[in-house]
Amino acid sequence: MPSNSNSSPSSSSSDNDDRNPNSNPDPSPNPKPNVKPVSIDQSLDAIENQLASISMSSRSPTATVDDEEEVGEEEGQPVEQLKITNGSLSEEIGEEGVTDSIEDEHIASSSMAESSGVIKESPPFVWRNNLEAHEVERPLSPSSSGYAGEMGSTSGGDEIIDDDEDGNEIREVGNDGVLGSHEQRISGKRHRDEDDASVSWRKRKKHFFILSHSGKPIYSRYGDEHKLAGFSATLQAIISFVENGRDRVKLVRAGKHQVVFLVKGPIYLVCISCTEEPYESLRGQLELLYGQMILILTKSVNRCFEKNPKFDMTSLLGGTDAVFSSLIHSFSWNPATFLHAYSCLPLAYATRQAAGAILHDIAGSGILFALLMCKHKVISLVGAQKASLHPDDILLLSNFIMSSESFRTSESFSPICLPRFNPMAFLYAYVHYFDMDTYLVLLTTSSDAFYHLKDSRIRIESVLLKSNVLSEVQRSLVDGGMHIEDLPVDPISRAGTVSSHLGQPRAATDFPGRLGDAFVGIGGPAGLWHFIYRSISLDQYVSSEFSSPINSLKQQKRLYRAYQRLYASMHDGNGPHKTQFRRDENYVLLCWVTQDFELYAAFDPLADKALAIKVCNRVCQWVKDVENEIFLLGASPFSW
Amino acid sequence: MGLKSENGASEAIKLCVFDLRRGQTEGQELDKILFFYPADLPLSAQLSVIGLSEGLITFTRIFSPEAPCEVIEAEVHSHVFYEAEPDIWMVMVVEKDKESEAIWRIDALRKVLEEVHSLFVMFHGSIRTLVDKEPTGGLVRTHLYYFIMDFLSAFEKRSPLEYCCWDFSIGKKLQLPNFRESLKERGTIQMLTVGREAAIEVQSLVRVLESCAGNTQCYSLTMFQDLLVSSNLSPIDAVRLFTYAVLRLTPLALSSGVSSWSSSRKGNTACNTSAGAVLANSGLVVDQYYNSPDASALGSRSYPVVRPLQHAKWSKGKDGFLVTDIWGADVNNLVCTSPTIWLNQTEEKMYLLAYQHRGLTMMLLIPVSSVNGEQGIAMVKQQILENASLKMFKVEEKLSRGWGGENAYHVSGYRYLLMDGDRYISRASPPGKVTTLTKESLIAFCKLREEVDSEKSRAKWDNSGCEKDLELSIRAKNNAWLIARLTRGKELYMVLEKANETLLYASDAVEKFSERYCNGVFSLD
Structure with a gap:
C-alpha cells in the first residue's frame, strides 16, 4: 500500500505556520563562541576562530541580503565588487592552496592580525576573531562582512519550504524531470523549539544528527542542538559502547524505524528514519551530509578534535542550516543523491558546444574547474588537465550555492572544499548568477584570483549572450526534457528527422501549465509511467518528465523511493545484478544494468511484461538517438 | 576491518535470555540474566551484552514505542532481538564473516529464537510463570539452562570422530542456519501429499485412534517419516509438536540420536543432576542464589528438571510405543512417567502418546485431567494396540508404497x-x-x-x-x-x-x- 502515508494533519498545520518567513528562528549567534580552555595553545584557539569565521555565523535578524553579500571595504556599496588587497594574510592563504588550508601558523598570524584591530581594513579573506561577538555588537554594514559569499546565511526573507518528511509535500514540480526543484528556497532550521522530550520531535519521520566523538551536538535537523545535548550523548554512548566491544555499529532496526550510524574520525553522523528507505540509501545520505560539512570546513577540522576532544563545533557551522536542510530535502527528490551521477539540462548540441567552448577557453588559466549550471543541472563543465570532478562534488557544490541566498544577489568569491577532489584543502569558488536559475562557478586554487575570474566571467557572459545560450537555457526550462508521450514508435523511421526538441517537434506553448500540478500527460506506451537512464561511462543520468498518473508530489516522492529501493536492491554488495522485474500494488518496475548504462523504468502495475520489455528497449534506443542533447558528451569529468 | 574478536570459536555465538522486570536497582543487574550462552563468558562481558540490549530497547522506544529494537547490525556482529514474552527478551549475537559461511538472514535467526521459546513453553509453560513461581530465579534458570543447551546441541558442528557432550563451552562451534538454508523455512510444517484413497484411510485410522481415549476431547498428529500426514491441532500447536517430533521422535531422529551420542551418557540424568553443580560455571547469579539463606531447602531438591530435548532419550518399545525416562520413572525404572505438554490453544496439559510403526508415527494427546494417571494411559495404550494397530500397519504400507523417498518433492530444473x-x-x-x-x-x-x-x-x-x-x-x-x-x-x-x-x-x-x-x-x- 502507499508507502508515503506520512501526512498527519497536525504536522502539516504546524508547517504551514512555518512557512511564514518571519517564523525563521532567530539566528542569534552563540553568545560564547570560543570558549578557550586554558591548556590549549594559542594556535588552536586560532583554528577555532578561523573555522568560526569560515563557517559564517548566523546573522542578526536585521541583516539583509545585501548586507551579507558584499565583502569588505569600508566604502563598499552593496553592488560593488569585492576588492582584494594584497595583504600578507591573503597571501598566506593563497600559498597554502590545495595542499592544506588550515595551517596553524597562518591562523596564528591571522588571529594576531585580528586582535590588532585590522578588521575593518582587512581584505576579503578576513579571518576574524570572535566573529559572532563582533557581529552582534556592530550594526551590519557592507563593510562589516568578513568575506563574500557568506555561507548559508539565513536571510529573513526566505520562504521556508516544507521538509519532505513530516507530511508535507514538495512545493512544486520541476519541469525538468525531477521532483520539485525548488530546494534553494529551503531555509534554515525549523522546529527549533523542539527537543527529544517533545512528542512532535519524536514523531518526525527522518532525523539527521551530526555530533562529535565526545558527544557534543553539531547539527540536528529538528530542534535546537544545545537542547539535544543529552540525546546526543546517548548516541555517542551507543557508538562507543559497541566500539568497546571491538565492533562498529551500523544499523539498529525497530519496527519501521532504522537508526543508521556513520563514524568519520571524530565526527559521528546518525540518521533516525521511518521512511522505509533501505539502509544503503540512508548510509549514502549520511556520507553526503558529511561531504557537505567537509565542503564548508575541510577535513582539517579533525585537528581541532585532536587537540581538544571536547571542541564545540556548532559555532563553526552556524548559519549553514539552510545548506543542510536543502541537502536533506534533496534526498527525497534528487536521484543524483543515490545514483551518484549528475544530470544535464537538455540543450541543442550546438548550444552546449558553444557554452563548452568558451569555458574551455578560460579553463587552464589558473582555473581548475568551470561549471555552467542551471539549478542543479549542468549546462557545461570543463576541468583543467587531469583534474576530474566527482558527481557527488557537483551535487554538494550546487546545493551549497543554491541554498545560500547570498550567492544569488551578486558575484561572490568564497572558499569551498570539494570532498571527493581533495577533502583536506580549500579551493576558491567564484560564483555569479546570470539569471534566476543559471549560474557560473569558477574554481581555483588561488585565493587572490578574484579579478582574474571576474574578467573570465565577463568574457564568458558576453559569449553566452552572443550565442544565445542563456535564452536557450530558459527555453529548455520551459520545454523540459524527455516526455514519455514522445517515445518514438519506431526509432529507426525517425532517425533522420531529429527536430528541435529531443526528436519531437514541440512548441514550448504546448504545455503552458507544466510548472504546476496542472500538467497532465497521457502516459507512455504499454503503461510506461517514467524512466531514469544512467550512462555509466558519462557519470550522467537523464530522467523523464513526470506524466499521468504520477502527477502529485506525493506520487512523485513514492516513485522516487521505489527507484531508490530498486537501485539498492540491484547494487546489494554482490551485484550489480543484471535485470530486475518487480511488480507490487503500485508499479511494475524494470531495471536493466549493462556495462554501459542502467535503465530504471516504472509502469502501470498491470502492464504486460513482454510489452514492457519492448518499451524499455525503445527507451534505450531513444536515449541513444538524442544523447547529443541530453548529455554532456566528450566532457566526462573522468575522461580528462 | 581489524575488528575481529580475538576469542575465536567460543565467542562466535552468544545467546541470552533476560527479564527487564528484574534487577532494577544498581548492583543487581545480574539478576536480569536468566540464561547466558556461553556460560563461561566473564560476567562483565555478559552484563555488557545485556546492557547494550537493554539500552537499545529503551532508546528505540523513544521513536518506536510499539516495536522496540529488533536487530543491531554492526561491522562484525549481528544482534538479533526477540521479545518472547512481555519484558522477557532473547538476544542472539552472531559473528559475521563474509569469507566463510557466516552470512545470516536475520529473520531466520530470529526464527531459531522463536522456536526454542515455543518449544520451551510447550513443555514448561511460559517463562514468566516460572519466574513468578520462584522469584529468586533459580527454578527458571535451571529450566532454561538445560532446555536451551539441549536445543543448541542440535546446531553443533560435529566431526565424525567427536563424541558429543552438551558442554558447549569447550570450543565447540555452533552452526546456525546461514545463507545455505535460505530455501527452507523454520517454524513450518512439511506435508506428505497423499492420494484420495490413502487420505480416507488415514482419516478413519485417526478416528479409531481418538476413540481409544474414550469420550475425552483429544488431539492427534500423524506423520510419515519427517512429513505431516494429518492433524487436528491448532496450527501453532501442530507446528510445535511437529518440530519436536522431527527433532526427537521420527524414525530418522531416533536413529541419529543413537548413532551420534555416547552411550555412557545414557544415565538417568534427568532428575538427579545437581543443577547447582552444572550451573556453577554460569557464574555468580547462581552462586548468589545458592548462597542465599533459604536456598538450602530448594537446593537439596536441586529442582527436578525435565529435559525433553535431551538427546537419545527416546526409544521404541516392544509394543511400538515410544518411551523415554525424560519425565522420570518409578523406583524400579520399569515404567516411565508419561510425557506431558501444554497446548497453546486450550492452555491444557496433555499426555503425549507416540506410537511408531516403521515410517509411521502417530501422536495422541489426551488431557491430563481426564485420564487416571499412568494406569489410565496404560489402558489407552492397550485400546490402541487392540483396535488400531492393524490399521496402522495397513496405512503405513500404503503410504510407504506411494512415497517417493527423500527426493519425492524434487522438481527437476527448479x-x-x-x-x-x-x-x-x-x-x-x-x-x-x-x-x-x-x-x-x-x-x-x-x-x-x-x-x-x-x-x-x-x-x-x-x-x-x-x-x-x-x-x-x-x-x-x-x-x-x-x-x-x-x-x-x-x-x-x-x-x-x-x-x-x-x-x-x-x-x-x-x-x-x-x-x-x-x-x-x-x-x-
Missing part, C-alpha cells in the same frame, strides 16, 4: 521454497538438490529474502490485515534467476541456475510450476 504463511506449511526442494546451487546464487538469494522480509514487515506495520502482493525476479551477476512471488498469504521462492536469459523465460518457468504444483495460485492470468 530449486524452490513454497510457503503458506496462514497455515505454517512449507515445501522445498530436497536439501541434497539445494546443495548443487553455487554459493553466489545462494548468497544473492539470501539477500533477496531479506529484502522480501523487510517488505513483509513494512506491509505489516503499514496496513494490518492486508497481505503483500509482490512479484520479484532478479537476474543475478552469475546469471541465476532469483524469484520471489507473494500473493494472498502464499509465498513462492525460486533459484533457477540453468534458465534462459530472458525474463519471459523465467516468468514462464514460474508459471508452469505454479500451474502444476500450486493450483495456479501464482499464475498471473
Whole structure:
C-alpha cells in the first residue's frame, strides 16, 4: 500500500505556520563562541576562530541580503565588487592552496592580525576573531562582512519550504524531470523549539544528527542542538559502547524505524528514519551530509578534535542550516543523491558546444574547474588537465550555492572544499548568477584570483549572450526534457528527422501549465509511467518528465523511493545484478544494468511484461538517438 | 576491518535470555540474566551484552514505542532481538564473516529464537510463570539452562570422530542456519501429499485412534517419516509438536540420536543432576542464589528438571510405543512417567502418546485431567494396540508404497521454497538438490529474502490485515534467476541456475510450476 502515508494533519498545520518567513528562528549567534580552555595553545584557539569565521555565523535578524553579500571595504556599496588587497594574510592563504588550508601558523598570524584591530581594513579573506561577538555588537554594514559569499546565511526573507518528511509535500514540480526543484528556497532550521522530550520531535519521520566523538551536538535537523545535548550523548554512548566491544555499529532496526550510524574520525553522523528507505540509501545520505560539512570546513577540522576532544563545533557551522536542510530535502527528490551521477539540462548540441567552448577557453588559466549550471543541472563543465570532478562534488557544490541566498544577489568569491577532489584543502569558488536559475562557478586554487575570474566571467557572459545560450537555457526550462508521450514508435523511421526538441517537434506553448500540478500527460506506451537512464561511462543520468498518473508530489516522492529501493536492491554488495522485474500494488518496475548504462523504468502495475520489455528497449534506443542533447558528451569529468 | 574478536570459536555465538522486570536497582543487574550462552563468558562481558540490549530497547522506544529494537547490525556482529514474552527478551549475537559461511538472514535467526521459546513453553509453560513461581530465579534458570543447551546441541558442528557432550563451552562451534538454508523455512510444517484413497484411510485410522481415549476431547498428529500426514491441532500447536517430533521422535531422529551420542551418557540424568553443580560455571547469579539463606531447602531438591530435548532419550518399545525416562520413572525404572505438554490453544496439559510403526508415527494427546494417571494411559495404550494397530500397519504400507523417498518433492530444473504463511506449511526442494546451487546464487538469494522480509514487515506495520502482493525476479551477476512471488498469504521462492536469459523465460518457468504444483495460485492470468 502507499508507502508515503506520512501526512498527519497536525504536522502539516504546524508547517504551514512555518512557512511564514518571519517564523525563521532567530539566528542569534552563540553568545560564547570560543570558549578557550586554558591548556590549549594559542594556535588552536586560532583554528577555532578561523573555522568560526569560515563557517559564517548566523546573522542578526536585521541583516539583509545585501548586507551579507558584499565583502569588505569600508566604502563598499552593496553592488560593488569585492576588492582584494594584497595583504600578507591573503597571501598566506593563497600559498597554502590545495595542499592544506588550515595551517596553524597562518591562523596564528591571522588571529594576531585580528586582535590588532585590522578588521575593518582587512581584505576579503578576513579571518576574524570572535566573529559572532563582533557581529552582534556592530550594526551590519557592507563593510562589516568578513568575506563574500557568506555561507548559508539565513536571510529573513526566505520562504521556508516544507521538509519532505513530516507530511508535507514538495512545493512544486520541476519541469525538468525531477521532483520539485525548488530546494534553494529551503531555509534554515525549523522546529527549533523542539527537543527529544517533545512528542512532535519524536514523531518526525527522518532525523539527521551530526555530533562529535565526545558527544557534543553539531547539527540536528529538528530542534535546537544545545537542547539535544543529552540525546546526543546517548548516541555517542551507543557508538562507543559497541566500539568497546571491538565492533562498529551500523544499523539498529525497530519496527519501521532504522537508526543508521556513520563514524568519520571524530565526527559521528546518525540518521533516525521511518521512511522505509533501505539502509544503503540512508548510509549514502549520511556520507553526503558529511561531504557537505567537509565542503564548508575541510577535513582539517579533525585537528581541532585532536587537540581538544571536547571542541564545540556548532559555532563553526552556524548559519549553514539552510545548506543542510536543502541537502536533506534533496534526498527525497534528487536521484543524483543515490545514483551518484549528475544530470544535464537538455540543450541543442550546438548550444552546449558553444557554452563548452568558451569555458574551455578560460579553463587552464589558473582555473581548475568551470561549471555552467542551471539549478542543479549542468549546462557545461570543463576541468583543467587531469583534474576530474566527482558527481557527488557537483551535487554538494550546487546545493551549497543554491541554498545560500547570498550567492544569488551578486558575484561572490568564497572558499569551498570539494570532498571527493581533495577533502583536506580549500579551493576558491567564484560564483555569479546570470539569471534566476543559471549560474557560473569558477574554481581555483588561488585565493587572490578574484579579478582574474571576474574578467573570465565577463568574457564568458558576453559569449553566452552572443550565442544565445542563456535564452536557450530558459527555453529548455520551459520545454523540459524527455516526455514519455514522445517515445518514438519506431526509432529507426525517425532517425533522420531529429527536430528541435529531443526528436519531437514541440512548441514550448504546448504545455503552458507544466510548472504546476496542472500538467497532465497521457502516459507512455504499454503503461510506461517514467524512466531514469544512467550512462555509466558519462557519470550522467537523464530522467523523464513526470506524466499521468504520477502527477502529485506525493506520487512523485513514492516513485522516487521505489527507484531508490530498486537501485539498492540491484547494487546489494554482490551485484550489480543484471535485470530486475518487480511488480507490487503500485508499479511494475524494470531495471536493466549493462556495462554501459542502467535503465530504471516504472509502469502501470498491470502492464504486460513482454510489452514492457519492448518499451524499455525503445527507451534505450531513444536515449541513444538524442544523447547529443541530453548529455554532456566528450566532457566526462573522468575522461580528462 | 581489524575488528575481529580475538576469542575465536567460543565467542562466535552468544545467546541470552533476560527479564527487564528484574534487577532494577544498581548492583543487581545480574539478576536480569536468566540464561547466558556461553556460560563461561566473564560476567562483565555478559552484563555488557545485556546492557547494550537493554539500552537499545529503551532508546528505540523513544521513536518506536510499539516495536522496540529488533536487530543491531554492526561491522562484525549481528544482534538479533526477540521479545518472547512481555519484558522477557532473547538476544542472539552472531559473528559475521563474509569469507566463510557466516552470512545470516536475520529473520531466520530470529526464527531459531522463536522456536526454542515455543518449544520451551510447550513443555514448561511460559517463562514468566516460572519466574513468578520462584522469584529468586533459580527454578527458571535451571529450566532454561538445560532446555536451551539441549536445543543448541542440535546446531553443533560435529566431526565424525567427536563424541558429543552438551558442554558447549569447550570450543565447540555452533552452526546456525546461514545463507545455505535460505530455501527452507523454520517454524513450518512439511506435508506428505497423499492420494484420495490413502487420505480416507488415514482419516478413519485417526478416528479409531481418538476413540481409544474414550469420550475425552483429544488431539492427534500423524506423520510419515519427517512429513505431516494429518492433524487436528491448532496450527501453532501442530507446528510445535511437529518440530519436536522431527527433532526427537521420527524414525530418522531416533536413529541419529543413537548413532551420534555416547552411550555412557545414557544415565538417568534427568532428575538427579545437581543443577547447582552444572550451573556453577554460569557464574555468580547462581552462586548468589545458592548462597542465599533459604536456598538450602530448594537446593537439596536441586529442582527436578525435565529435559525433553535431551538427546537419545527416546526409544521404541516392544509394543511400538515410544518411551523415554525424560519425565522420570518409578523406583524400579520399569515404567516411565508419561510425557506431558501444554497446548497453546486450550492452555491444557496433555499426555503425549507416540506410537511408531516403521515410517509411521502417530501422536495422541489426551488431557491430563481426564485420564487416571499412568494406569489410565496404560489402558489407552492397550485400546490402541487392540483396535488400531492393524490399521496402522495397513496405512503405513500404503503410504510407504506411494512415497517417493527423500527426493519425492524434487522438481527437476527448479530449486524452490513454497510457503503458506496462514497455515505454517512449507515445501522445498530436497536439501541434497539445494546443495548443487553455487554459493553466489545462494548468497544473492539470501539477500533477496531479506529484502522480501523487510517488505513483509513494512506491509505489516503499514496496513494490518492486508497481505503483500509482490512479484520479484532478479537476474543475478552469475546469471541465476532469483524469484520471489507473494500473493494472498502464499509465498513462492525460486533459484533457477540453468534458465534462459530472458525474463519471459523465467516468468514462464514460474508459471508452469505454479500451474502444476500450486493450483495456479501464482499464475498471473
